[in-house]
Amino acid sequence: MSSDGLIADFAHDDRDIDRILILNESEYGRASPNPSTDVVSTRASFTWRRDQNPAGQAIIPVIRNHFGDVVGFFWLIPMRIRAQEKNYVAATGANLVIAPEGRRTFGYTKLMRNFTNALRDTKTVLHFSFVSEENYKRLRAENSNRTFTVPLLLKPLEYGTLVKCHLKTEWQRFLANKARWILEPLFFRRPSLLGDTDVSVQMLDQFDESFDDFWNRVQDKYRAIVIRDQAFLKWRFTAVSARRYHILVARSPDKMLGYSVIRCANVRGIPTGLILDLLLLDSNQGEEAGVCLTAHAEAFFRSQKMSLIAALMVPGSAEYRVLRLLGCRNLGSVFSPRPFRFAFFVHREDLKSLSVKDWFVTLADFESL
Incomplete structure (x- = not known):
């Protein structure tokens, strides 16, 4: 002992x-x-x-x-x-x-x-984790190419609820309400769905075999990614702890172009629509599908009276560009419950060339959502 x-x-x-x-x-x-x-x-x-x-x-x-x-x-x-x-x-x-x-x-x-x-x-051969602020600073000092902050992109949907939850004093709320006419057009606008497109979006009850075929076509889009085949997605998004996930799939007449997994949650008292995963075919048509998926997700969140959309996404990815195009922004710590510090540790020689720029990371890779 x-x-x-x-x-x-x-x-x-x-x-x-x-x-x-x-x-x-x-x-x-x-x-x-x-x-x-x-x-x-x-x-x-x-x-x-x-x-x-x-x-x-x-x-x-x-x-x-x-x-x-x-x-x-x-x-x-x-x-x-x-x-x-x-x-x-x-x-x-x-x-x-x-x-x-x-x-x-x-x-x-x-x-x-x-x-x-x-x-x-x-x-x-490798392990990864979302680390504490203390460990993040230490790891950054040791090797800045092994850890990074994944932006939490946010889009406010309902002005009044956010003001009430985040601004505690009367004068803060007074100023926020005065600024409402400036802020609402910037952050609260509704997306317009693409009019002339052959992309259709469906909401599914479960992950079927077509997700394996889709994964085979996108698996090398990024140099480092958790394998998102049917088996993983069915396990990761099992309805545990009373959670209800919704699967959105974008298709052309002949193939899947992308998918998104979403759910509604209460985060720090704010009704929040979470985009937990978004993965698109590596093509212009894939990005078009991403616009349709995200617009449908927002329409669903609005129907459920959510006040905010949140999505964790690595910069530089096509999925990040799509979310930005639809009005999601990195607002820092304004509404974010925590910074998302991602670190990875390589234990095999042939993987040591991996860097922070190689990874695809979303909320699907965060263990508790």
């Missing part, structure tokens, strides 16, 4: 699962100082994340106190990625939680060492 009484291990049995769910609720639940939308709040969502992933079973490094209770954990979730035109099994690190009794000890160090050993033992 170490001097702080904490030992490194892995989650094994029902008792460990119960402790992980309790810690998760304490960290992210409604009574938490920082409530979140983290999905691992029930046995069903735990089983979904650990056991149903088509890339393989997740591993959960933990630290235990002297009673054997889990007081910290960090998920290691396998992910199939496409990098430099080859398929690999990589991993993502997610949902790091340490109970108060494990903080200000060597608990974090032991947990991360256990996580690193698990990466080595599973021969993981």
Whole structure:
């Protein structure tokens, strides 16, 4: 036993699962100082994340106190990625939680060492994660080509709700209402659907086999991307924790041109339409499909009385251009709940040429939405 009484291990049995769910609720639940939308709040969502992933079973490094209770954990979730035109099994690190009794000890160090050993033992070629602000600054100083901030693009839909939620004093609201006539035409305009186009948009109930064919045609559009085939999409967008996802598909008469996955959520008290994933065929027709998909998503969000649209998207991508064209903007921290700091770590020599410019990242790659 170490001097702080904490030992490194892995989650094994029902008792460990119960402790992980309790810690998760304490960290992210409604009574938490920082409530979140983290999905691992029930046995069903735990089983979904650990056991149903088509890339393989997740591993959960933990630290235990002297009673054997889990007081910290960090998920290691396998992910199939496409990098430099080859398929690999990589991993993502997610949902790091340490109970108060494990903080200000060597608990974090032991947990991360256990996580690193698990990466080595599973021969993981690469892992990625959304990291804390502290780790982001450290990683940027060590190697700026391995971490970056993914912009959260936002489009306000309803002026009054946003003013009420974000501006707390009467004088702030007074000034905002005076500026309404200037701001509304800039940010709140409705998109116009393309009139002369053979692109049709449908809302589907599930991901069918056509998503595999679409993935085969777009898989090398970006140099580094989580494989978005039917198996991954069905797993990632399973209706856990009472979530309801909506699938939009754009097609020409003979093929799929792109898709989007959306849902409605309450984020920091604001009814928000989330564009969780948007992937388009690498062509002009694909971008045209993106305009149609995003316009249909906005129309749906308006029908559901959402006040804001949010989409995480890497700059330089065609999907980013489409979102910008439809009025989504990087508004910094004005409405964003947090900065999205993405980092990746390469453990294989032939992947070390990957850089931040190679990645395609959306909210589908963020573990808790």
